[in-house]
Amino acid sequence: MDSLTRKKGKEKLQEADVENPFVVRFKAPANETEEERLRRVRAFQDAQKVSRQIDENLAESKKLLERRRKAMRILLLGQAESGKSAVLKNFRIAFTPNQLRKERGVWKIIIQLNLIASIKTILSAIHDDDSGSADDKRPSPPLTPPHTPTKDDTVNKSLRRLHLRLTPLLSVETNVNRMVSVDPVGSKDICVRAGNSWKSKLGFRDSTRASFESEDMPTHSQASTQADLSRLLEACKDDLIELWANTDVQEILTTKEINLPDMPGFFLDDVARIASPDYEPTDDDIVRARVRTVGVEEHHLIAETVTNKGTEFFIADVGGARGSRWTWIPYFDDVQAILFLAPLTFNQMLEEDPRVNRLEDTLMIWREICSNALLADCNLIVFFNKKDILEKTINAGVQVRRFVPSYGDLPNDIAHVTKYFKDRFKAYHKRLSPKPRPFISHDTSAIDTHSTIALVIAGNAPVTNPPYRLCLMPFISSTVHDGIIRNNLQRSDMI
Ligand SMILES: Nc1nc2c(ncn2[C@@H]2O[C@H](COP(=O)(O)OP(=O)(O)OP(=O)(O)O)[C@@H](O)[C@H]2O)c(=O)[nH]1
């Protein structure tokens, strides 16, 4: 390099430096003392470190954006308790079973809390019943001697004794619930904030983000409270079994129309197993565990299984309660497929507004999703979930027309009921979609990890049974692919 070129290069560098606010900011002032120089150099090095960190973060975000663009982007939608998180767990069982296995300890505590929540429901039903009879101001028949116990007295006494024995368990449950739940008193469910911090509080260490999560790890006393929960549960095992098997308890629940087995997070039939010291939750237990989603949780899954190894999914699981639905909108932007959970629970009301029928609410959300212009190119797949509950309801003789007058005199059997509601979903889909798109639906029971849902999600069913169409994986890929082709053709004005 000749001296002229070198000189020109230096001038250029100086020009660039003059424009670079970073260099300008740390330029040596005239008459700088040694102490000032050292301070300036240290500040410069710190600023350089921050700048490098920002560059790395930007590069990382860019990489993640690129991966996101190539991955399958799925949004789970539906009202509260429709089974969105249960479907997500089915995805995790199918594609990232090892990752889910690492969380077993967390789910064990959630299942214990779910179990105790059912016990609390029973105890409060007994208490109401008890105080109801105590409030009964009818005078006793004059000929009944006050000290002769009636059958009711004996029942109440034995139930009260059981209640008393369970008191320590209930108070430990309250303490554990407080560690994770954002609303430990106001909601019947465990409500957690989006993200992993609630899992960390229950002892889960995310190996990929250990340093970020450590501050959320349980303290020594919290960990010992969690251990107390297991110990007390074991000690109360026989009382819990006795309480649930008690015919008077069953009678009280029936009178109050409390149907615990159909409620979320029901584990009372498994007390003996769950309260044993070596209990480890199975995949089925984990899917049945109930934690209410608050906000939106995005899960990045990288398939571990041989057949789909490396396939990436970004699955957003949203909170479905009415007050949470506004949080869904930012996720409409780049989603490829929506799995819409639509349980056909025609005889149930919303928890957040008991005047609103659950199925009517689901149809209302469905209409909004179908007609949303942002989602015009998105593939909508409906899961008519909780088919087990629908079957039980119909088999128990509950008449659809009592809750849905338009059902009229159609036969009250599964086939007709399912078809009737499916047709309504299909009609709205056809009428309201901004552009034509296929209507795809599956009847599912998300808690049955060996049933349709597993086949639909993983697509690892035998070729002959069920048919290929049932498999969601190839289906999502192909519909996403079709969608992309459709978009490109439209952009080039070919369709
Ligand atoms: N019986 C039955 N229970 C189900 C089914 N699908 C989900 N559940 C249970 O219903 C409860 C609620 O399911 P979640 O997946 O937590 O519901 P969600 O839609 O995520 O609800 P939010 O987070 O409140 O929006 C859980 O205890 C599930 O195990 C099903 O097909 N049948």
Ligand SMILES: [Mg+2]
């Ligand atoms: Mg959820």
